[in-house]
């Protein structure tokens with residue numbers, strides 16, 4: 001088993017992309033998660049909600065804001081039961097209202113992070129890492145934290161070099 005785990009959430013379809021709405025066939029975070037896998041040879045785990053978000057960008061942002069306000073924990077299609085055996089865990093998601101989609105927390109809260117090294121990875125349209133690192137510190141009890149990485153979503157496809165060198169560095173003590 002690989003010692004690196006890459007958990008990610010990513011939403012295909014309409015998204016805000018460099019100032020206009022564009023329909024993505026592959027989500028920005030998925031692109032970045034795959035670069036991390038290429039760099040460190042990890043296992044990928046995709047977070048998928050039972051109830052999918054509206055394909056329409058504006059409806060999706062309203063629903064996401066509502067979930068944030070309620071601190072909701074949307075149900076997932078499948079769950080990771082354990083992360084025993086992994087040393088490093090990359091938590092990758094789009095910035096939704098300043099943090100991860102609530103579905104990421106649904107999964108993280110079920111895991112024991114004692115002794116793991118956790119890295120925040122966020123794709124965004126201006127908010128950078130938002131509160132992701134702070135939020136992970138509250139949820140991933142007992143973990144150590146490596147330097148996080150923010151990738152501008154619209155540049156995800158061009159981020160391979162940056163992502164790969166960061167991922168290699170952070171898994172060897174950076």
Ligand SMILES: Cc1cc2nc3c(=O)[nH]c(=O)nc-3n(C[C@H](O)[C@H](O)[C@H](O)COP(=O)(O)O)c2cc1C
Pocket residue numbers: 009010011012015016017024026027028029030057060061062064065093094095096097098099123124125126127128152153154
């Ligand atoms: C519901 C929703 C909320 C968003 N909120 C923010 C935000 O607060 N700050 C920001 O910089 N970008 C925000 N964005 C833009 C996304 O973070 C960005 O497009 C990201 O790269 C999308 O990744 P994905 O294609 O993997 O889902 C939001 C997008 C959506 C759909």
